[in-house]
Amino acid sequence: MNDQIAAVEEVNKWLVFGKPWQDRIYPDFAKRLAHVAKLKENKLVITSGFRSIDEQVAAAKNALAAHKDYYQKPNGAVYNTKGQCIVAAPGNSSHNWGVAVDIDGWMETIPSTELEKYGLRRPMTYEPWHIEPIETKGLTIDAKKKTFYSYMRGEYYSMDIKSFQMITGLIPDGIVGPKTIAKAEEMKDVINKVILGNVEPIQTGEQAVKLLVDNKIIDSPDYWLQKIQEIKYLDLLLIKIVNKLRG
Ligand SMILES: [Zn+2]
Structure with missing residues (x-):
């Protein structure tokens, strides 16, 4: 796959997701799907991606x-x-860990043997629309989970609200609604106990940002310091993300 599509913009040009939050699948997987779409000169409609x-x-x-x-x-x-x-x-489900898509249309008719040449596989013959990356063959759910956390750490290190929602099982619509706030609140005590141990509990967004910078999770504190003024509970979200990624 030397001619694999690399740029995110190009990947997005070829993949059409049913819902905007479904797009954070395993990045290599997305590239391969886009590669085939480009090859066939046909956009790929994905009815279900990350779930x-x-x-x-x-x-x-x-x-x-x-x-x-x-x-x-x-x-x-x-x-x-x-x-x-x-x-x-x-x-x-492989969807829960970003290593499956359900496609709609032309890709269903591509034989499995051909798909494998592109680094893709169709694990269930009775579900021709369900496609996974070739690496998931024989992988346990735990291994898929590991892949998920590792690509979340690698590719989405900016750790926005969408990432927080993905990691905590919420619908990743990027909106700080009641459920997201509740999830952040729920984590407050755990954060203080698990991450901070005997250290002073984190009370402010500034402290949260410092923790993230110290741990090299983020590298642009100014941006985040401004963000925490704008978005309520963002400090809690950030700490939660650090916790999950340390896994
Ligand atoms: Zn599926």
Whole structure:
């Protein structure tokens, strides 16, 4: 894949996501999908990309509501009467860790053998629309999780609200709504106990930014110092992100 598309702008030109927050899939994976789209001179419509835990829960609920004969196992997965898994349990889907897309249209007809040449795979023949990067073959969920945290750290190090929401399982719409605020609040005590230990609890946004700079998570404190004036609870979001990334 020497001629793989590299620039983010070019990737975005070829991939069309159903919802704007679905785009933070494993970056190499996105490049490969865009590469094939460019090769075929056809934009690729992605109906589902990155899917948060909250969305996975909602998908199970929707499936149950739409099909009265479906049933749910204690782990949250939904099955049909044939015993086929229709919606994976929250956290068990490759979508939850950014290593799967559901595509719509022309790519469904590309044979699996050809897809593999592009570093892509179709794990389930009965779901021709579900595509994963070749590396996920035989990977455990834990390994997929690891990939996720590592690319979140590498590619999205600026750690915006969207990243926070992705990491904490919320719908990553980038909007600081009640759920996001609640999640940040929820973490307050944990942050103080786990990250700070015996150190003075962090009370201000300035302290949060200093922590992030000291840990080389961010490199432009001025930008963030200004942001924390503008966005309520952003300091808490930032600390939470540090915690998760240290994993
Ligand atoms: Zn899928």
